[in-house]
Amino acid sequence: MASSLTHILAQDLDDQLCVTAQPEEDEQQEQSSSPFSDTASPSGYLNGEARVNRAWAHWTKLGRPKLIVAPMVDNSELPFRMLCRKYCADAAYTPMLHSRIFTENDKYRSQEFTTCKEDRPLFVQFCANDPNTLLEAARRVEPFCDYIDINLGERCPQRIAKRGNYGAFLMDNLPLVKALVEKLATNLNVPVSCKIRIFPKLEDTIAYAKMLEEAGCLLLAVHGRTRDEKDGKKIRADWKVIKTVKNALRIPVLANGNIRHMEDVQQCLEETGADGVLSAETLLENPALFAGFRTAEWVAHGEKSIEDGNLDQADLLVEYLKLCERYPVPWGIIRSHVHKMLGDWFRIHPHLRESLNAQSRLTFEFLYNIVDQLRELGVKKPLYLKKADKNLAGAADGSD
Ligand SMILES: Cc1cc2nc3c(=O)[nH]c(=O)nc-3n(C[C@H](O)[C@H](O)[C@H](O)COP(=O)(O)O)c2cc1C
Numbered sequence: 543m544a545s546s547l548t549h550i551l552a553q554d555l556d557d558q559l560c561v562t563a564q565p566e567e568d569e570q571q572e573q574s575s576s577p578f579s580d581t582a583s584p585s586g587y588l589n590g591e592a593r594v595n596r597a598w599a600h601w602t603k604l605g606r607p608k609l610i611v612a613p614m615v616d617n618s619e620l621p622f623r624m625l626c627r628k629y630c631a632d633a634a635y636t637p638m639l640h641s642r643i644f645t646e647n648d649k650y651r652s653q654e655f656t657t658c659k660e661d662r663p664l665f666v667q668f669c670a671n672d673p674n675t676l677l678e679a680a681r682r683v684e685p686f687c688d689y690i691d692i693n694l695g696e697r698c699p700q701r702i703a704k705r706g707n708y709g710a711f712l713m714d715n716l717p718l719v720k721a722l723v724e725k726l727a728t729n730l731n732v733p734v735s736c737k738i739r740i741f742p743k744l745e746d747t748i749a750y751a752k753m754l755e756e757a758g759c760l761l762l763a764v765h766g767r768t769r770d771e772k773d774g775k776k777i778r779a780d781w782k783v784i785k786t787v788k789n790a791l792r793i794p795v796l797a798n799g800n801i802r803h804m805e806d807v808q809q810c811l812e813e814t815g816a817d818g819v820l821s822a823e824t825l826l827e828n829p830a831l832f833a834g835f836r837t838a839e840w841v842a843h844g845e846k847s848i849e850d851g852n853l854d855q856a857d858l859l860v861e862y863l864k865l866c867e868r869y870p871v872p873w874g875i876i877r878s879h880v881h882k883m884l885g886d887w888f889r890i891h892p893h894l895r896e897s898l899n900a901q902s903r904l905t906f907e908f909l910y911n912i913v914d915q916l917r918e919l920g921v922k923k924p925l926y927l928k929k930a931d932k933n934l935a936g937a938a939d940g941s942d
Contacts, residue, residue, distance in 0.1 A: 588727075588758070590756075593755075593758065593760065593793075594792040594793060596733070596760060597733070597760035597761065597792075597793040597794060598793075598794065600688075600733050600760060601760075601761065601794045601817070604633065604663045604688055605632065605663075606794075606817065606818070607632030607633035607663055607818055608632055608807075608811070608817070608818040608819065609630060609631050609632045609633075609807065609818065609819065609821075609832040610631065610632060610633045610634065610635070610665075610796060610818050610819065610820045610821075611623055611626045611631050611633070611634035611635060611820070611821070611825060612635060612763075612798060612820035612821060612822035612825070613635035613636065613637055613638050613665070613667040613691065613693065613696075613737065613822075614635075614637055614822055614826070615637045615638050615698075615699055615702060616637060616874065616875050616878055617637065617826055617875070617878060617879065617882075618634060618635055618636060618637050619636075619637060619656070619871050619875055620656045620657060620658065620661060620865075620869045620871065621862060621865035621866045621868070621869045621871060622829065622862065622865075622879060623636075623661055623664075624658075624660065624661065624865050624869070625829045625858065625861055625862050625865055626825060626829050626832065627660070627661075628861070629829055629830040629831070629832055629833040629835070630830075630832040630833040630834075631832050632663070632818070632832075633662075633663040633664070633665065633688075633818075634661070634663075634664060634665070635664075635665040635666075635667050635691060635737075635820075636655065636657075636664065636665070636666045636667055636687075637654070637667070638667045638668065638669050638693045638696070638698065638702065638709075639654055639655060639666065639667065639668050639669075639679070640668070640669055640698075640702050640708075641668040641669065641670040641672075641675050641676045641678075641679035641680075642670075642672070642675050642679075643702075644668070644679040644682070645675055645678045645679050645682070651682070653872065655683060656869060656871070657686050657687075658869065662687075662688060663688040663689075664686065664687040664688055665687065665688060665689040665690075665691045665735060666680075666683045666686070666687040666689070666690055666691065667691040667692070667693050667737065668680065668690065668691070668692060668693065669692075669693045669698050669702070669708040669709050670692060670708070670722055671707040671708055671712070671718065671722075673721045673722050673724075673725035673726075674725070676692070676722055676725060676726065677725050677726060677729055677730070680726055680730055680732075681730070684730055684731060684732040687732060688732065688733075689732060689733055689734065689735040689760075689761055690726055690730060690732055690733075690734055690735070691734075691735045691736065691737055691763075692719075692722055692723065692726070692734065692735075692736050692737070693708070693709045693737055694709065694710075694712050694713070694719055694736050694737060694738045694739075694754075695709065695710055695713070695737055695738040695739035695765050695769065696709045696710055696737070696739070696765070697709055697710050697711075697769070710739060710769040713738075713739070713741065713750075713769060716750065716753065719753075719754070719757075720753060720754075720757045723736065723754055723757035723758055723759050724757045724758055726758070727757065727758020727759070727760075728758065733760035733761065734758055734759050734760060735759060735760060735761035735762065735763065736754050736759045736761075736762055736763070737762075737763040737764075737765065737798070738750065738751070738754070738762065738763070738764055738765065739764075739765045739767055739768060739769045740764065740765070740766055740767065740768055740780065740783045740784075741768065742768050744783060744786060747764075747783055747786075747787060748786060748787060748790050751764070751787045751790060751791055752790060752791065755791050755792065755793055759793065760793055760794075761793060761794050761795075761796070762787070762791060762793060762794075762795050762796070763795075763796040763797075763798055763820055764783070764784045764787050764795060764796065764797060764798060764816075765779065765798040765799055765820075766779030766780040766781055766783055766784045766797065766798065766799040766800075767779050767780070767799055774799065774822075774823055775823065778799070778800055779797075779798065779799020779800045780799075781797065781799075781800070781810060781813050781814050782813075784797045784799075784814040784816060785813060785814040785815055785816075788814055788815045788816050788817075789815065794817040794818070795814075795816050795817055796816055796817060796818045796819065796820055797810050797811075797814045797816035797818075797819050797820070798819065798820040798821075798822075801819050801820070801821040801824065801831075802821075802824045802831075802836075802839075802840055803824075803831060803836040803840045803931065804831070804832070804834050804836075804928075804930075804931040805928075805930070805931065806819075807819050807832075826879070826882040826883075827855070827882055827883065827885065827886075828855065828858075828925060829858050829862070829883070830851075830853060830858060830925060834851075834927050834928065834931035835851045835853060835925035835926065835927055835931075836925065836926050836927075836928070836931070837855075837886070837923075837925060837926075838923065838924075838926065841926050845928075847928055847929055847930065848926050848927070848928050849926065849927055849928075849929075850924045850926065850927075851924060851925045851926055851927035852924070853924070853925050854922075854923055854924050854925055855883045855884060855886070855887065855923065855925070856883075856884065856887065856913045856916055856917065856921075858883055859879070859880060859883045859884060859909075859913060860910065860913055862879055862883070863876070863906055863909055863910065866906075867906060873903075873904045876904065876909070877898070877904060880898065880909060880912070881895075881898075884912075884916070886923055887916055887921050887923060890921055891915075891916065891919055891921065894912055894915060894916065897912070898912060
């Protein structure tokens with residue numbers, strides 16, 4: 543399977559694209575020398591204790607990542623992941639991939655899933671509503687990743703899933719969810735993880751999480767909002783529910799929601815007891831969040847222990863564009879990141895946003911030129927650093 547993916551991708555994309563990724567040697571060794579190899583591989587279902595042991599052994603082998611790039615359709619693609627990794631992200635999810643289209647369509651597969659040797663630990667996320675199709679899709683990517691993740695909580699964009707029964711819709715069909723997880727857990731070498739939203743009732747969320755653990759999920763990310771709580775900026779995620787889930791389960795649990803700077807990370811880990819955090823929206827504006835940088839929005843007026851970090855979003859955008867030159871992605875994705883990273887800058891000089899929007903075909907030259915123009919116009923929007931945040935990022939780097 544791996545070689546067929548490599549072959550397909552290599553056919554379609556330019557040499558520079560880092561898609562000839564091979565399964566890492568130590569990964570292969572781990573599989574053959576793993577204490578679980580006789581029970582973890584396609585041979586079948588692990589009992590409770592062995593499953594928990596495997597969950598923690600795998601998590602520990604990955605260095606117990608704490609700072610994680612959340613899955614984001616059209617936004618957590620390879621160059622963005624690599625940028626976040628440079629700024630202290632310990633691990634990253636791919637954007638959600640549609641399992642059926644992934645198995646059927648070469649172009650979709652080669653365009654939507656790209657990776658490289660340095661792009662690890664990597665969680666590849668799928669949406670699915672058929673266990674066999676999900677397994678087929680997962681098998682194609684398992685040599686290149688550290689978890690196969692199932693999206694059980696987020697609504698899928700229309701573009702990706704025209705009809706329902708994916709993502710959050712699965713919360714109405716728990717037997718199907720169980721079947722999806724069990725199918726992967728009993729047939730893959732790579733562990734299965736799940737990402738959920740919470741139910742309005744705490745007991746339903748706990749029962750759901752326990753069902754997933756029993757079905758063979760070895761890592762659970764909990765987005766602390768219900769599926770009807772759509773506006774993440776206005777509605778706070780419920781960390782108390784995440785804490786209760788963490789206490790009810792024995793596998794590693796990740797917290798998602800309300801992570802805007804490193805103090806949030808610290809507070810979230812303390813309050814929930816979670817093993818790591820995911821960030822999405824804020825990371826899009828500030829991919830250096832995990833290295834302790836924060837936008838002016840999160841600096842209190844007159845705050846003393848804060849300094850200019852000598853880095854800004856335009857610098858980050860230039861780094862991102864260079865990564866895109868190295869690891870090509872569709873222009874629509876690049877355009878979206880330009881708007882997210884330079885949104886505040888365009889509010890000062892809207893004519894540059896209009897000029898960007900007027901371009902039906904983008905070029906790197908045009909985009910670098912936008913940054914140059916902003917510099918010439920003297921826009922100054924530094925990212926800030928707090929001494930404590932720098933220490934937090936350092937402390938969070940690696941395992942505990
Ligand atoms: C642009 C965008 C795309 C997203 N795509 C996905 C996705 O593909 N899969 C998924 O499980 N969640 C997706 N999400 C949800 C995030 O992973 C995350 O759960 C949510 O935004 C809450 O985290 P935050 O408060 O840090 O933004 C997306 C969020 C955003 C902003």
